[in-house]
Amino acid sequence: MSGTLADTEFVVRQISETILANETYFGELDAVVGDGDFGYSLARGFEIVVDQWDSFDRTDPGVFLQKVAMTISSRIGGTSGPIWGTAFLRTGGQLKGNETFDGADLVRALRAAVEGIKARGGAELGEKTLLDSLVPAIDTLEAELAKGSSRAEIVKAMAVTARETADATANLQAMRGRAAYTGERSIGSVDAGATAIAVLLEALAATWPE
Amino acid sequence: MSGTLADTEFVVRQISETILANETYFGELDAVVGDGDFGYSLARGFEIVVDQWDSFDRTDPGVFLQKVAMTISSRIGGTSGPIWGTAFLRTGGQLKGNETFDGADLVRALRAAVEGIKARGGAELGEKTLLDSLVPAIDTLEAELAKGSSRAEIVKAMAVTARETADATANLQAMRGRAAYTGERSIGSVDAGATAIAVLLEALAATWPE
């Protein structure tokens, strides 16, 4: 596969719209054992992305992602600001300098985002954060690329993985973020961040133009 | 008719018990357009009357009533403390000095209580206060005395009058007390003080030993 600026724009736009459409739902997920502001925080950042859509530097996909990262970092507070800002920044950093990217580039870029999230927040897999659906989804991306699947097939497969693994976070005890303070009481409900990843990938899969 | 210390004790005791039994109900009446503390205020005073029952000076009915008056004055706050304290004090003042009293003495004593209440709180008949059932009940007392009714008949007749006139306070607009601040919104609900007078007389009528 190969990706372009247009693909990147499509994905970012799709993510932004889905976040805005799910503000309340994401907030409710966070309210169960967190403080209920996850949807609000993301939405305040991504609504600026939509607002300023035409103004971003579009030199290449990587530069575009870095500009988006700076916009959301400067507006999103809470845990999500640094986490999502870092993720976009690292992905962009890896893709920067080329007009297109291939599957391997994308995997490397997303793995860099994961490393950035871990470095920033100190979380590891299994600690009930968005990593618990994001990392398996990237694994699926890699596996589907190896199988030679189409882009639409890949996104669909990633969405399925993300949903399964997000749902499985219900069995985990939160070790990071505000939910961690509830100890065992966090078991039984899904993680808001991990579920958001599933929702975003499902929305991408549903609208993928192929 | 003629009244003794024993009669006076019976009436005060009966009033005290009825007030204690109706603390919540009287509070609810006051809550409609007042502040809901009428039952509480009366009960805090009359529970001390019951507590200190044996200690009151019983020289004569008037002295006994004055001692009760001082006890309730020193504990009941709000509007009811000065109003009920004044009423007991004035009644006692009129009856003091004689071991017994007759019907005319009693009417004079209760009229003095009414004047005391008016002087203290500035209220007139028809302003939606306890006067609106107390005064008609005293009128009935006077009329029944003139008819030569028995004491039990008199108390029953007073209770009927008090209830009718208390119920009729629902048509009045409050001009005194906290309820006055609600203006026309006070119309439609009965006055707490006037209803308390009816409840007390009904309880007296129901237990009158004849």
Next chain:
Amino acid sequence: MKKFVNDPKQFVPEMLEGIALANPDTIVYVPEYNLIMRSDAPSNDKVSIVQGSGSGHEPAHVMVVGPGMLDAACPGDVFAAPPADYVYETAKRVASDKGVLLLVNNYTGDRMAFDMAAELADADGIKVKTLFINDDVAVQDSTWTVGRRGVAGNFFVIKGVGAKSEQGADIDEVYRVGEKINSVTRTMGIALTACTPPAKGTPLFELGEDEMEVGVGIHGEPGRRRAKLVSADEIVDELLGAIVPDLPFVSGDRVALMVNGLGGTPISELYLLYGIAAKKLQAQGIEIARSYVGEYCTSLEMAGASITLVKLDDEIEELLAAPASIVNRIF
């Protein structure tokens, strides 16, 4: 009932004991009469200032005892004026050569108790004057009723007479400034929820999820009207719309602006209201010389707020700016 309370009948005494324990050096608490006084009162160099009222309005009045404010406070039970005996006893204990000024929020029960106490104190030869506070514009003034209520504006009267009395002024002079401040002070409040007296255990009234009570009293008395809950902006318009024309306050006036919380409203919202009110007043040419945001006179845990305006002149402004310190300190 969602309260921190043991026996509801002991609510007021236990609160008073807490105040005394938190202020062992400066405060004396006399349990027999529910009374809180400055440990250095009375001083024959100053008029003693006393206020009492029903409890449930804290910090008013038991927590505003201190230099430059009250010399003593005699609270009743929640929302019930203190018995006359308590007021009399308080007046006796703080009686000074210069006399005792009794401050009374204008309610039937309070008036009667303080009138009786003043009579008794006067008979004892104590120099005593009584000042009634009636700043609430929600209730229309009328000769055949009981007049307007005293609400959060009492803070300014206390502050003014407290400062004046510290200067050593005589009782007539202290009374004069108190009366003057009362005459230029106007307040109106609004409730978003009812409150629950501890001994009653249930709310005094019911407000729907989308309702507010405009012009509410600080004892849960209903106000001017019940209305649909509107934006903070519209609420401020409604309150200022009643307050400003009442005195009236006009362009060129210098004022003190108070946004007072009724007990359950967080201070964040009070500052939000303050900002809106300040801008609206400025737009009318009214200059805000002093600002007050916080809880001054509450109604238990009621969610709500009141706005107070005081028209300033140099004398009032100086009295309000004078130093003072109270039981309920921050640091």
Next chain:
Amino acid sequence: MKKFVNDPKQFVPEMLEGIALANPDTIVYVPEYNLIMRSDAPSNDKVSIVQGSGSGHEPAHVMVVGPGMLDAACPGDVFAAPPADYVYETAKRVASDKGVLLLVNNYTGDRMAFDMAAELADADGIKVKTLFINDDVAVQDSTWTVGRRGVAGNFFVIKGVGAKSEQGADIDEVYRVGEKINSVTRTMGIALTACTPPAKGTPLFELGEDEMEVGVGIHGEPGRRRAKLVSADEIVDELLGAIVPDLPFVSGDRVALMVNGLGGTPISELYLLYGIAAKKLQAQGIEIARSYVGEYCTSLEMAGASITLVKLDDEIEELLAAPASIVNRIF
């Protein structure tokens, strides 16, 4: 939602504007960065003290800016740490020759934002140190989690470093006293009701009419356990029972005792709790040298309270007693 609010998204900016309008001479408000600072900051004679956190905890932290307390506060949205950019911008604006001390309540989001800001400020050559506050005993400490939360005890850290910085101490010395105060400060809270973030519009959790949440967080995070509502006496036993053995506080200790309201609880109840706690501590031989009753760190309009104990030594006691003044003044 029973709140005074216009557009919920503008809740924080409108509150900040109110603070600025109420304090035109002493405060500067920078809307682009949600930032409130002393108008006379920075001073090269002192370390600048900055705290930020999610909003909804007022008066913490935007209302405790002033001499002897914070030089600036950078709030985020309600219950959300400020973006790192805002913190960085704040640090830049108050950077002094003596440096900037960043105070951070220990939460994941706050830690990340302040770490990023400190890195950026450091790269600019600003002398910067970050102090994490973690006084909440409700959450058990553990190396594999995020550690304990910072709650109302942050007041004492601010007060201590504020006083020390006014003395002209260098940043290491200011940091040292802050760290020392944090290490001897312990808090636990209890909620009787939930709270409703304005932008969410519904309560963060549901508590039954007869339930309480023991060890609740100041963002509505669930606590140790949900229990049947009990008397004030038993509640104090539960809170002190968690706090006292944790440090531990022992007979002969001198302490500061704070009863902090979570936003919806009236001050009458806080003093009632204070009285109970003071007597229980005295019975254990613990001497209360300083008392604090009121709202210091809230959770919007949550009905609830927390108790904080600070073990005092001469140095801490002197810092706590030093003069200070803040935006949210009484008079």
